[in-house]
Amino acid sequence: MITVLKGTHDVILDEASKYTYVEQVLIRVAETYGFKEFRTPIIEASNLFTRSVGDSSDIVRKEMYTFLDKGERSITLRPELTAGVVRSMVNNKLFIEQDYPKKAYYVGPCFRYERPQQGRYRQFNQFGVECVGVNNSYRDSEVIILAYNALKMLGFKDITLKINTLGDEESRLNYKTVLKEYFKEHLNSMCPDCHERYNLNPLRILDCKVHEDQEIVKNAPKMSNFLTENAKKAFEEVKAILTENGVKYDVDDSLVRGLDYYSGVVFEFHYTSKQGKNYGAIGAGGHYNKLVKELEGPDIEGIGFAMGIERLVSVMNDDNLFDEIDLEDTMLDVYILPIGEENIAYSLSFANKLRSLGYATEVCLENKGMSQMFKKAERRRAKLALILGENEIKNGEVVVKNLALKEQETIKMEDLVEYLDEILIKEE
Amino acid sequence: MITVLKGTHDVILDEASKYTYVEQVLIRVAETYGFKEFRTPIIEASNLFTRSVGDSSDIVRKEMYTFLDKGERSITLRPELTAGVVRSMVNNKLFIEQDYPKKAYYVGPCFRYERPQQGRYRQFNQFGVECVGVNNSYRDSEVIILAYNALKMLGFKDITLKINTLGDEESRLNYKTVLKEYFKEHLNSMCPDCHERYNLNPLRILDCKVHEDQEIVKNAPKMSNFLTENAKKAFEEVKAILTENGVKYDVDDSLVRGLDYYSGVVFEFHYTSKQGKNYGAIGAGGHYNKLVKELEGPDIEGIGFAMGIERLVSVMNDDNLFDEIDLEDTMLDVYILPIGEENIAYSLSFANKLRSLGYATEVCLENKGMSQMFKKAERRRAKLALILGENEIKNGEVVVKNLALKEQETIKMEDLVEYLDEILIKEE
Numbered sequence: 001m002i003t004v005l006k007g008t009h010d011v012i013l014d015e016a017s018k019y020t021y022v023e024q025v026l027i028r029v030a031e032t033y034g035f036k037e038f039r040t041p042i043i044e045a046s047n048l049f050t051r052s053v054g055d056s057s058d059i060v061r062k063e064m065y066t067f068l069d070k071g072e073r074s075i076t077l078r079p080e081l082t083a084g085v086v087r088s089m090v091n092n093k094l095f096i097e098q099d100y101p102k103k104a105y106y107v108g109p110c111f112r113y114e115r116p117q118q119g120r121y122r123q124f125n126q127f128g129v130e131c132v133g134v135n136n137s138y139r140d141s142e143v144i145i146l147a148y149n150a151l152k153m154l155g156f157k158d159i160t161l162k163i164n165t166l167g168d169e170e171s172r173l174n175y176k177t178v179l180k181e182y183f184k185e186h187l188n189s190m191c192p193d194c195h196e197r198y199n200l201n202p203l204r205i206l207d208c209k210v211h212e213d214q215e216i217v218k219n220a221p222k223m224s225n226f227l228t229e230n231a232k233k234a235f236e237e238v239k240a241i242l243t244e245n246g247v248k249y250d251v252d253d254s255l256v257r258g259l260d261y262y263s264g265v266v267f268e269f270h271y272t273s274k275q276g277k278n279y280g281a282i283g284a285g286g287h288y289n290k291l292v293k294e295l296e297g298p299d300i301e302g303i304g305f306a307m308g309i310e311r312l313v314s315v316m317n318d319d320n321l322f323d324e325i326d327l328e329d330t331m332l333d334v335y336i337l338p339i340g341e342e343n344i345a346y347s348l349s350f351a352n353k354l355r356s357l358g359y360a361t362e363v364c365l366e367n368k369g370m371s372q373m374f375k376k377a378e379r380r381r382a383k384l385a386l387i388l389g390e391n392e393i394k395n396g397e398v399v400v401k402n403l404a405l406k407e408q409e410t411i412k413m414e415d416l417v418e419y420l421d422e423i424l425i426k427e428e
Numbered sequence: 429m430i431t432v433l434k435g436t437h438d439v440i441l442d443e444a445s446k447y448t449y450v451e452q453v454l455i456r457v458a459e460t461y462g463f464k465e466f467r468t469p470i471i472e473a474s475n476l477f478t479r480s481v482g483d484s485s486d487i488v489r490k491e492m493y494t495f496l497d498k499g500e501r502s503i504t505l506r507p508e509l510t511a512g513v514v515r516s517m518v519n520n521k522l523f524i525e526q527d528y529p530k531k532a533y534y535v536g537p538c539f540r541y542e543r544p545q546q547g548r549y550r551q552f553n554q555f556g557v558e559c560v561g562v563n564n565s566y567r568d569s570e571v572i573i574l575a576y577n578a579l580k581m582l583g584f585k586d587i588t589l590k591i592n593t594l595g596d597e598e599s600r601l602n603y604k605t606v607l608k609e610y611f612k613e614h615l616n617s618m619c620p621d622c623h624e625r626y627n628l629n630p631l632r633i634l635d636c637k638v639h640e641d642q643e644i645v646k647n648a649p650k651m652s653n654f655l656t657e658n659a660k661k662a663f664e665e666v667k668a669i670l671t672e673n674g675v676k677y678d679v680d681d682s683l684v685r686g687l688d689y690y691s692g693v694v695f696e697f698h699y700t701s702k703q704g705k706n707y708g709a710i711g712a713g714g715h716y717n718k719l720v721k722e723l724e725g726p727d728i729e730g731i732g733f734a735m736g737i738e739r740l741v742s743v744m745n746d747d748n749l750f751d752e753i754d755l756e757d758t759m760l761d762v763y764i765l766p767i768g769e770e771n772i773a774y775s776l777s778f779a780n781k782l783r784s785l786g787y788a789t790e791v792c793l794e795n796k797g798m799s800q801m802f803k804k805a806e807r808r809r810a811k812l813a814l815i816l817g818e819n820e821i822k823n824g825e826v827v828v829k830n831l832a833l834k835e836q837e838t839i840k841m842e843d844l845v846e847y848l849d850e851i852l853i854k855e856e
Contacts, residue, residue, distance in 0.1 A: 001518070001519070001723075001724040002473055002475060002476045002479065002515055002723060002724070003473075003515075003519050004468075004469055004472070004515075004516075004519065005469065005471055005472065005473055005497075005501065005503060006499070006501075008469035008471060009469070010466070010467070010468050010469070010516040010519065010520060011466075011467040011468075012464070012465070012466045012467065012468075012516055012520060012532070013464050013465075013466075016464070016465035016466060016467050017464075017465065019467065020465060028786075029783075031788050032783040032784075032786060032787065032788050032789060033783055033788075033789070033790070034760055034788060034789065034790035034808065036440070036441050036444070036445075037440070037441075037444035037445065037448060038438070038439075038440045038441075038444065039438070039439040039440065039444050039447065040432075040438050040439075040440075041432055041433065041436035041437070041438070041551050042470065042505075042537055042539075042551060043433055043436060043493075043505070043539070043550075043551060044432070044433065045430055045431075045433055047430060048430045051430065065471075065497060067495035067496075068495075069433075069493065069541060070541050071434070073433065073434075075433060077470075077471070077505075087430055087431075087432075088432075088438040088440055090429070091429070091431050091432065091438065092438060092440060099804065099807055100794070103790075104440070109470055109537075111470075111471070113497065113498050122471075123469050123470060123471060135794070136793060136794065138772055138773070138776055138793035139793055141776070142776060142793065145780060149780070149783070149784065241773065241776070244773060244777060245776070245777055245780060295429075295430060296429040296430070332462055344566060345566070345669065345672060348566055348569070348570060348669070348673070349672060349673055352573060352577070352673060355457075355460040355461055355577070356460075356577065358456075358460060359460065360459055360460050360461075360462060361460060361461070361462065362461070362462035362531075365564060365566035365567055365570065366528070366563070366564065376527065379527055380462065
């Protein structure tokens with residue numbers, strides 16, 4: 001049997017409704033902050049990601065779906081969306097009028113060839129925003145506040161915002177020198193990946209997941225001791241604005257993000273359930289200062305974040321956050337039961353009329369018995385069953401059964417729409 | 429500069445709103461017919477498509493993005509969605525309870541390595557439905573009516589529905605034999621592709637786009653003369669039900685679809701604008717009888733259709749169909765102008781309050797002059813500009829300017845929400 005590829009998954013029926021719900025909430029919040037939708041391609045030139053996400057990142061080094069197309073181009077299934085969104089802003093000349101910032105949101109699939117784990121997929125959906133052309137801490141803070149409020153809107157309580165700063169370039173240069181010195185002594189005992197990281201970008205070593213290496217990482221010098229005055233000031237400003245807007249945070253010295261383009265403030269949202277289960281990061285992002293220029297745009301900075309939809313849905317499922325949400329539009333309004341084969345044609349036309357009025361309607365077109373049709377109506381979670389037989393049609397009537405209340409009555413055809421409007425719209 | 433790959437495109441800002449609008453209308457119509465969302469992966473095992481879309485189709489022969497992943501699996505970016513949706517129904521055991529039909533809709537990207545042409549992309553979005561487990565002509569008709577009404581809902585007038593039948597297997601076997609005899613004589617003068625088609629599936633020759641071959645195709649024997657009685661009866665039934673439901677159609681003998689899984693009724697929607705411009709097919713589909721079994725499901729049949737979102741948007745743009753549609757949610761409700769740097773912090777908090785009330789709000793955080801801020805408000809198509817200066821904040825007031833009416837008034841803070849509700853909700 002042909003099945004889904006390892007690390008991919010079907011999202012169907014009620015599960016799909018949850019995905020759509022989560023995405024719609026996030027989109028709605030982003031739109032209230034004035035962000036506009038950007039849909040960039042899933043396939044991009046591979047060098048877009050080597051240039052932006054960075055050669056030294058695990059994503060580019062190990063996890064990209066890269067291949068040659070029939071025209072011998074090296075193309076990659078996007079592992080993230082920031083690079084594509086910034087590229088699209090440059091290509092579409094959005095920066096020409098210098099009317100900053102440009103505010104984009106996106107939602108769509110990304111691909112990383114990772115070892116499949118609980119709740120991690122090789123194809124997964126990300127929602128995120130990019131605010132590009134920012135030159136002050138208010139913009140950084142605004143995006144963090146957006147992310148924070150979006151999670152609140154989804155029902156997450158007690159979110160922990162962890163923030164850190166990667167400083168400006170000077171800070172990072174200083175820090176990298178010190179880090180190299182520190183790790184030099186320990187390198188023999190560290191994993192092969194860390195050897196490579198040491199050469200490419202020693203900051204990446206701080207991300208290492210190998211247990212033994214983490215001990216060494218723990219005692220490494222801290223970024224905070226190598227910040228320039230400017231970098232310190234910017235970080236202090238962000239913290240002050242967050243506090244002013246009621247957003248609590250923990251400064252986490254060990255927070256570096258796994259993509260090379262970040263500089264300045266970086267952040268992660270962590271979540272622990274009411275039952276005390278720690279779900280780790282459910283959203284993350286940061287400030288970037290060279291990404292736009294790297295992609296041939298002007299020398300402007302930006303900030304963005306991303307959240308994995310799979311991850312959000314999985315945590316919300318696990319923590320019962322969907323229980324409080326009315327996914328009522330997963331229900332059917334009307335199920336029509338034609339009595340006898342000769343009334344199926346009429347019932348289909350009748351169903352189409354109700355559909356054109358906006359009522360989600362199904363009709364049994366398979367000539368089944370009454371009890372089987374009622375079973376079908378229930379399986380499809382219909383609110384009302386409409387019975388159309390010889391007599392009803394002749395008399396211009398219809399029998400309506402409310403499947404929740406188990407009540408049945410006969411309605412004149414000419415009164416039906418008003419009746420449905422009352423029952424079905426009142427219920428909403 | 430890194431640009432989009434040939435044949436792909438960015439969809440951003442207002443253009444993205446149009447895509448979303450079109451998709452939402454289609455989804456809403458499908459839901460009124462009781463269809464449920466299915467999200468299947470973009471990457472699938474390659475043999476899913478060789479088995480379903482078929483070895484003899486142009487898609488599989490020439491157009492698929494197929495490559496090996498890091499685990500040496502042959503994977504393919506889906507060229508269409510029917511195969512994945514049916515696979516997902518089988519894998520997720522939806523057929524076990526035999527509660528037919530199963531009704532799925534989908535919307536998402538597909539990939540075909542075609543020569544890029546006006547309005548055709550290598551990455552494009554499809555919307556479609558699949559109704560699986562159908563055993564009578566009502567279900568076939570219902571899906572065609574859904575597609576027809578969906579196009580009407582988008583504003584298309586004067587749609588031409590072309591239908592044909594590919595008959596049952598016996599009909600097709602008879603027809604293929606006769607076709608082979610007919611083309612045998614002409615094969616020397618036909619294109620290399622047709623030679624291959626001749627061996628793989630002579631029906632595919634009817635699809636040939638080469639001008640000289642089309643002359644030969646025109647005189648080929650017609651399917652309609654080789655239909656079994658059952659196949660004829662099924663086609664007559666569909667035509668009768670369509671007529672009964674006010675759907676006009678033209679029978680088009682030359683209509684065969686480019687995928688191998690179709691049998692029975694096939695259809696295309698063609699559109700000609702008010703100005704007489706012929707846009708060709710804007711949606712198409714058909715009945716399939718062996719696809720489910722081919723993918724290891726039960727021996728049941730189905731029907732579906734797909735529409736290209738790029739194509740729909742392009743035709744609607746060209747024919748001004750968006751003019752009559754209110755894409756008002758692309759507008760901003762409020763743009764806040766802080767007078768002086770010292771009021772930016774307050775203005776940001778204030779913006780966040782309006783956002784939490786659901787108003788799409790932006791705030792100038794860059795310390796600009798008044799006239800520049802008004803220009804920004806207009807560029808962002810804000811309905812209202814809110815001015816927050818020293819005096820306003822001290823007096824608990826705000827100056828509100830209606831940017832359409834060019835009227836300005838001073839409102840007490842405590843009355844602002846009511847004022848906004850009235851202005852902004854009334855406008856909708």
